[in-house]
Amino acid sequence: MTEPLVEVAALSKHFPLGGKNFFGRRHGAVLRAVDEVSLRIMPGETLGLVGESGCGKSTLGRLLLRLIEPTDGNLIFNGAEITRLKGAALREVRRSMQIVFQDPYGALNPRMAVEDIIAEPLIIHGARQGPGTRKQVASMLDRVGLPARALDRFPHEFSGGQRQRIGIARALILSPRFVVCDEAVSALDVSVQAQIVNLLQDLQREMGLTYLFIAHDLSVVRHISDRVAVMYLGKVVEVAQKHAIYAAPLHPYTQALIAAVPASHPADRSRGKRVRIAGDIPSAFNPPSGCRFHTRCPYVMPVCREVVPPLVEPVPGHHVACHLIDASPAGAPT
Amino acid sequence: MSELAAEDFAPQRVHPARATLKRLFHHRLFVTGLALFGVIAIIAALAPWITDVDPNRLSMRNKFLSPNGDWVFGTDNFGRSLWSRTVWGAQLSMIIGASVVALNAVFGTLIGAAAGYFRRLDNMLMRVNDALMAFPAILLAIAVTSVLGPSTLNVILALGIVYIPRTARIVRSSVIVLREMEYVQAAVAAGAGHWRILRHHILPNAMAPMIVQLSFLFAYAVLSEATLSFLGVGAVPPTPTWGNIMAEGRDYMRDAPWIITIPGIALMITVMGLNLLGDGLRDVLDPRLRIQQ
């Protein structure tokens, strides 16, 4: 059996709120942005990560890349523990993992030419600036669908979709194995979004990339992912193959999320037909006890308020954290 | 990638710095300010060639002459040429202003960038900063010059100490914003070290608000220097500074009003020019205002 490329075990990130008091001591509550999350990402696959705002999906993505330090838990990349790596060893690992950001405007330094932006990772890892790197950057630009003329231009001369291509070129110039796409197509116009999704898929095939594709758009995630993980308030509540999760979601939250996606044809209007979950997402700053979804769950039971449901595997490959589901197969709510 | 076939870039082929310069020179306030300040700066630079009388040469025969054909700006109570004194005073003002700006550019940036970028240093540096900023600027400057003794160099040091915390705070606040930009995150993800991130990603983008601040600072420095001299804690008389000339002219305001008026007007032109220049820079360089236009 193949080893996972990325594996996280009980990974947590808590942000202290309220800051320090006068004597430098912490006070106030903590925001549990990511709370004891365990996941595996296999080489060459795309794991989609969905959830609503504040669920911690972006924080999780950055934790995997060591862009922020975990509070607790372990992070294994390519078989090696990297949770506490520092200095040169960490820099070496960074070669193999990269990120593509959401905002095509904030992700590129406005004062650097495209060539310098894309060449920067090469320079950091010891390349000399010169005709060699320029050639390499030009060929990367070509792979993301931009002409070599773009080399000497500045970010403001490009449209959102073109900037996103530049951001992808920067992420891939070191030939990484693992790329986190953090809402990489969310800010783009739909007609351009499809181009970037296609580009990401082409590059994955050509370069053998593994993706963590973070997004809130469920149809885009379904299209691009092999497996999908759903997060709610810092917890992963369900992980499964995409067909399993979209066709037969087990967790009531996943069901509600899918039911809320607007229809693709006026004949399938959802109003009055699909179950809506009431209420708003509670604050992650003071999350509900027990199962965090219990405040909005249509099937809530007394135990849900008390006990945090563990992530179990009722169907092989389908993990879910809900008290309605027994670890033994069968017994899904409908 | 055929999907891109129809796509092209914006027609603009200009380097961003050149585009900024072009916008600046189309900005009416900036050009007016630059002209006013430029006149004073040029006069100051040409001081040795456009004055023929030593600014400190006494001539009791010629005292209290009002402006006339021989003495363009008239003479003061010791018969010194006010033209010479004002022009050399302009030079001193420019030297002091430029030195204070240079001190701020170096130390304000260093302290501000360190505090903004390294969270650990932030608290310590900013509390010292706050303590210094709690004193009224001019009182602190007086205190420093009283301790160090009045001299041109000490005026520069005093004004440096007074204004560096303010500059540092402005640099720090832009650095804090820039530190969270995604391109900085991307550089971290690529393995960049702190020095590279500061030098390539943070400082170049923090320059705009800093340049605006420094142009205003130049005006404050010139004004504060005049105030210190006027109060007798600046450059020692008879050094020709605008503050000194005005202090001496104060006693003869009724009979020889030109003594105090002429350096006053020079001071006003300088400060106004710098403020207009700063406003222009802010309009062009500060993106928040640019969007509103």
Next chain:
Amino acid sequence: MSLLEVRGLTTGFMTGSGEITAIEDVSFSLNAGEILGIVGESGSGKSVTALSIMGLLPSPPARLISGEVIFEGQTLTNMSDRQMQTIRGPGISMIFQEPMTSLNPVFSIGEQIMETIRAHERLSPAKLRERAIEMLDKVGIPSAARRMDDYPHQMSGGQRQRVMIAMALACRPRLLIADEPTTALDVTIQAQILDLLMDLRDEFGMAIIIITHNMGVIAETADRVLVMYAGRVIEEAPVATVFDRPLHPYTRGLLECVPSLTEDRARLVAIPGTLPEPTRRPPGCRFSVRCSHAIPACSAALPPLELLEPDHSAACIRALDLAPIRTADLAP
């Protein structure tokens, strides 16, 4: 007579390099109780259309170049600002994308709703409060009376959007313009807000214009659809027609480029290229440079919006050559 008639609306903006037109020759009509969806991507002019109807564009730099807006028989485009104020609120109301910045943080939500009512109606303080509570209740704010004194920052994004809707409805408008009302919201909250808008339409019988970039929102809500591209209307039809038989290649592209929630597709059908900036629009049909069916004639002249089939207009000279044959035509 229709509730709203927009005829040949053309709005320009003064920029550093001369005047550009944000929208050109936009015409449509809307009946009472009808929901019109205006769909388009960035730069399509959909928001400018809404703001032009409301007379809310800052002038300068904006300017109405030509066209007229007729609401209940009154020509809004001739009105003074003071006259327009009597229309905004009880006549036409608007909600925006960003519920955070649309509410004033220093007043409680109750005060803000009452202020809106007070601007148009004379009511006793008790009646005023009663009406505000009723509005909050209508938009689904739980325990409305208690939440009257809450401030915007105490509410979630979805609740703030509900408050915005309550404010917009406080004067019982005949037309509500909703500019990307759910774009900033999460999908479960979006579903709630769209349901709410439909419920309110059924209850009050007001007409709604929903402006969005999301075809799903259109599918969920609209009766009729206006598709805009680069400042012009390129297709108009009832909602089912647009989804079943889009005539303009751009509309077809918009429908095809979003992935499906139920079907697998190996590759998305992308529209090549980028949306043109207003200063760099191509000659002739503005979509021609991105259109895979373009022929030389497409870039020769702007295609007019023409009625090509009953109740279905499109601005494409090849629309009928390219459209699939209607099943109705095949029937004997």
